[in-house]
Amino acid sequence: MTSYWCERAWLGGDAVDEGVVIDVDGDRIAAVNPDVAVAPQGCVRLSGVTVPGLANSHSHAFHRALRSTTESQAGSFWTWREQMYALAERLDPDGYLALARATFAEMVLAGITLVGEFHYLHHDRGGRAYSDANRLGSVILQAASEAGVRITLLDACYLHGDGGAELAGAQRRFGDGDADRWAARVSDLAAGPTARIGAAIHSVRAVDPTAAAIVAAWAAEHGAPLHAHVSEQPAENDACRARYARTPTALLADIGAVHSRFTAVHATHLTTDDISILGTARATCCLCPTTERDLADGVGPASRLRDAGARLALGTDSNAVIDLFEEARGVELDERLVSGTRGHHSAPGLLAAATRDGYASLGWPEGGRIAPGATADFTTVGLDSVRLAGTETDHALEALVFAASATDVRNVVVAGRSIVSDGVHRDIDVARELHDAIVAVRS
Amino acid sequence: MTSYWCERAWLGGDAVDEGVVIDVDGDRIAAVNPDVAVAPQGCVRLSGVTVPGLANSHSHAFHRALRSTTESQAGSFWTWREQMYALAERLDPDGYLALARATFAEMVLAGITLVGEFHYLHHDRGGRAYSDANRLGSVILQAASEAGVRITLLDACYLHGDGGAELAGAQRRFGDGDADRWAARVSDLAAGPTARIGAAIHSVRAVDPTAAAIVAAWAAEHGAPLHAHVSEQPAENDACRARYARTPTALLADIGAVHSRFTAVHATHLTTDDISILGTARATCCLCPTTERDLADGVGPASRLRDAGARLALGTDSNAVIDLFEEARGVELDERLVSGTRGHHSAPGLLAAATRDGYASLGWPEGGRIAPGATADFTTVGLDSVRLAGTETDHALEALVFAASATDVRNVVVAGRSIVSDGVHRDIDVARELHDAIVAVRS
Numbered sequence: 001m002t003s004y005w006c007e008r009a010w011l012g013g014d015a016v017d018e019g020v021v022i023d024v025d026g027d028r029i030a031a032v033n034p035d036v037a038v039a040p041q042g043c044v045r046l047s048g049v050t051v052p053g054l055a056n057s058h059s060h061a062f063h064r065a066l067r068s069t070t071e072s073q074a075g076s077f078w079t080w081r082e083q084m085y086a087l088a089e090r091l092d093p094d095g096y097l098a099l100a101r102a103t104f105a106e107m108v109l110a111g112i113t114l115v116g117e118f119h120y121l122h123h124d125r126g127g128r129a130y131s132d133a134n135r136l137g138s139v140i141l142q143a144a145s146e147a148g149v150r151i152t153l154l155d156a157c158y159l160h161g162d163g164g165a166e167l168a169g170a171q172r173r174f175g176d177g178d179a180d181r182w183a184a185r186v187s188d189l190a191a192g193p194t195a196r197i198g199a200a201i202h203s204v205r206a207v208d209p210t211a212a213a214i215v216a217a218w219a220a221e222h223g224a225p226l227h228a229h230v231s232e233q234p235a236e237n238d239a240c241r242a243r244y245a246r247t248p249t250a251l252l253a254d255i256g257a258v259h260s261r262f263t264a265v266h267a268t269h270l271t272t273d274d275i276s277i278l279g280t281a282r283a284t285c286c287l288c289p290t291t292e293r294d295l296a297d298g299v300g301p302a303s304r305l306r307d308a309g310a311r312l313a314l315g316t317d318s319n320a321v322i323d324l325f326e327e328a329r330g331v332e333l334d335e336r337l338v339s340g341t342r343g344h345h346s347a348p349g350l351l352a353a354a355t356r357d358g359y360a361s362l363g364w365p366e367g368g369r370i371a372p373g374a375t376a377d378f379t380t381v382g383l384d385s386v387r388l389a390g391t392e393t394d395h396a397l398e399a400l401v402f403a404a405s406a407t408d409v410r411n412v413v414v415a416g417r418s419i420v421s422d423g424v425h426r427d428i429d430v431a432r433e434l435h436d437a438i439v440a441v442r443s
Numbered sequence: 444m445t446s447y448w449c450e451r452a453w454l455g456g457d458a459v460d461e462g463v464v465i466d467v468d469g470d471r472i473a474a475v476n477p478d479v480a481v482a483p484q485g486c487v488r489l490s491g492v493t494v495p496g497l498a499n500s501h502s503h504a505f506h507r508a509l510r511s512t513t514e515s516q517a518g519s520f521w522t523w524r525e526q527m528y529a530l531a532e533r534l535d536p537d538g539y540l541a542l543a544r545a546t547f548a549e550m551v552l553a554g555i556t557l558v559g560e561f562h563y564l565h566h567d568r569g570g571r572a573y574s575d576a577n578r579l580g581s582v583i584l585q586a587a588s589e590a591g592v593r594i595t596l597l598d599a600c601y602l603h604g605d606g607g608a609e610l611a612g613a614q615r616r617f618g619d620g621d622a623d624r625w626a627a628r629v630s631d632l633a634a635g636p637t638a639r640i641g642a643a644i645h646s647v648r649a650v651d652p653t654a655a656a657i658v659a660a661w662a663a664e665h666g667a668p669l670h671a672h673v674s675e676q677p678a679e680n681d682a683c684r685a686r687y688a689r690t691p692t693a694l695l696a697d698i699g700a701v702h703s704r705f706t707a708v709h710a711t712h713l714t715t716d717d718i719s720i721l722g723t724a725r726a727t728c729c730l731c732p733t734t735e736r737d738l739a740d741g742v743g744p745a746s747r748l749r750d751a752g753a754r755l756a757l758g759t760d761s762n763a764v765i766d767l768f769e770e771a772r773g774v775e776l777d778e779r780l781v782s783g784t785r786g787h788h789s790a791p792g793l794l795a796a797a798t799r800d801g802y803a804s805l806g807w808p809e810g811g812r813i814a815p816g817a818t819a820d821f822t823t824v825g826l827d828s829v830r831l832a833g834t835e836t837d838h839a840l841e842a843l844v845f846a847a848s849a850t851d852v853r854n855v856v857v858a859g860r861s862i863v864s865d866g867v868h869r870d871i872d873v874a875r876e877l878h879d880a881i882v883a884v885r886s
Contacts, residue, residue: 074786343517438833
């Protein structure tokens with residue numbers, strides 16, 4: 001049993017509590033005691049504000065190697081994708097392990113305790129299967145374990161190129177041939193104490209409705225989360241309508257994929273009916289504001305989705321930035337930009353998306369909260385940086401969401417283990433490993 | 444004479460140079476020598492990327508105390524303004540000095556070497572003149588000097604409330620009564636080696652055309668920069684059109700204010716004619732993207748202004764964030780959000796706005812560049828953080844603009860003096876002073 005005394009902690013309400021003791025037994029929170037003004041002897045002292053561990057509900061770890069390198073050219077989402085494909089074509093298992101391990105370690109430094117890795121690069125060059133068909137999935141699970149982050153591996157089915165074309169170039173590394181082979185392969189992936197397996201339909205571009213139904217059925221059978229990229233770009237909607245006479249959301253709903261274990265990633269360009277479908281189903285919509293801004297996707301209808309009944313989650317997606325506080329405020333700030341008004345989302349609401357609702361969307365409903373029985377995952381943000389100096393308890397939640405950055409994270413506990421102390425990763429020299437891994441895969 | 448060896452430096456072109464020696468004599472750069480692969484003996488070694496010092500072309504230092512505190516309420520620019528006025532009403536000279544000194548020190552830590560302080564709070568409560576009429580202006584100049592930042596004090600004329608109403612409440616502290624009294628007062632402000640005086644028309648809301656012409660004439664007579672808030676909000680445009688039958692830009696042009704020493708701050712909601720007027724005049728438009736996003740102002744036509752001939756500069760404005768890299772990328776990223784395409788602004792173009800063009804807009808045309816004869820103001824960004832790990836020379840400028848944060852700034856030289864070394868301010872415990880100053884003015 002380890003006990004932590006938090007100078008301030010957010011227990012899920014509208015404000016932070018001062019003086020909270022968290023007792024941890026193994027990988028679970030055993031007890032939470034508020035109103036403890038002075039740190040009891042033997043407690044680990046956590047200065048600042050302690051919040052549930054942050055859930056990064058949508059990541060492609062290997063995109064980290066593209067950071068800044070795609071910014072010198074004009075273009076669109078689709079030309080950016082060509083640069084991403086060129087990187088995907090080059091990766092081998094050793095390079096991928098080093099890159100994913102360092103990227104996941106960067107996430108833990110940023111306070112992320114659970115990552116949903118949306119995994120579509122599962123084959124060798126030319127689409128050949130590795131001798132262990134899940135070689136790259138295993139690499140990702142190993143990377144997460146070594147980095148100290150909890151993971152849901154969302155293995156993505158990807159069968160077709162745009163317009164139903166055959167897979168070409170790097171895309172061939174994404175394909176299983178058909179959905180039954182995808183299901184057989186994914187069924188062999190092994191979960192663990194800090195790893196679970198989920199399913200993903202890459203998108204309605206890459207998976208036809210019959211195959212998508214097979215993926216959805218696999219997820220239902222396994223009680224697993226189901227994720228899909230949905231309506232990130234208008235062109236995706238146009239192509240889906242031309243081919244299937246309905247929107248991506250309606251198409252997925254028709255094959256039974258849209259339910260409370262479903263997460264629509266992006267959900268940027270939706271119709272009113274789409275919003276109603278997602279809300280009524282109590283589905284989750286995972287917004288990735290820094291990526292959606294970087295890739296010129298546009299601003300999704302986050303507050304309308306929430307008002308319709310959908311839950312919100314957050315993802316760093318392309319990892320051009322790894323900072324879940326910036327993702328959280330991006331939801332609100334980008335709605336301000338297009339609406340001309342403030343106050344669409346509250347700080348507690350955005351923090352719930354970054355914690356509790358992200359955990360649920362990744363199949364860990366017992367996590368993302370500081371409460372007895374919950375997974376012992378929590379993150380402490382210092383208030384002693386120049387960014388946060390002047391923060392008082394009455395607006396500490398607003399400071400976290402609207403002013404904090406990843407560099408303000410001081411301590412991170414995952415599954416009861418202290419992974420980050422005083423801003424330093426216990427096992428990994430993160431900047432050095434990132435540098436070495438990125439330089440290796442760029443050359 | 445002090446010599447610095449820069450591992451990499453940006454000398455104004457499309458990429459960084461590796462191995463650059465900067466010789467500094469007094470407060471000026473004496474010589475710049477590229478292609479020096481190994482640091483010569485006796486040189487101060489600057490690892491990372493050295494760029495000209497950053498110009499923060501639009502600041503209201505005291506707004507720093509509002510950071511995060513205004514985020515818990517819904518509303519608009521106009522309701523936010525009520526919270527700002529409540530703070531303005533409380534400030535006294537001692538509290539203002541402490542707050543401005545700490546805020547300017549936060550700026551220097553962020554690599555800012557020149558601040559344009561747009562100064563409208565120059566009277567005591569009730570509008571009474573201080574016994575030294577420039578008491579608060581002197582406080583700001585003292586704060587900048589102690590913080591080690593170069594300053595242009597842009598003293599703002601502010602005569603009327605919205606719709607031509609009499610000044611009320613906190614606004615009374617902004618008013619000189621008439622423009623002649625404003626000019627007499629401002630003529631008494633003393634420049635210094637690192638301080639210059641500029642003029643500002645607060646806005647066409649607060650200054651009638653006759654008075655605005657007097658301010659513009661004062662600036663012309665003194666060869667001083669002239670700034671004004673322009674078209675930040677649609678309501679400002681509507682009121683101006685209703686009253687004067689023209690846009691704010693057209694109105695300012697009619698009274699002779701729009702020229703190459705003029706800076707339009709925000710310039711968010713412009714007509715095609717406004718853009719043409721500003722471009723033809725070679726005026727500067729100072730964008731403040733983090734504030735414009737925070738206050739739900741909208742996204743200004745930055746690339747159209749540039750294409751029309753206007754220069755761009757950047758400001759932290761409300762200081763909800765002090766990070767000029769984030770301001771720079773915000774210009775591009777927010778245009779992506781509303782256009783659906785990428786590549787409106789290049790990294791070197793945005794860095795020029797953050798340096799050379801900001802210096803020019805604040806009346807320091809000899810600064811903002813690393814060149815012989817320029818002011819010896821430069822900033823070094825380390826590449827060893829997890830955010831920037833993996834950056835190579837070929838995309839170092841893109842990394843600075845699209846991925847760096849204020850916390851990556853390692854060294855800052857202003858007027859030949861080293862103010863920040865290894866990320867630490869030489870004279871000020873910045874976080875502590877910010878905390879103390881903010882808590883004092885909030886209570």
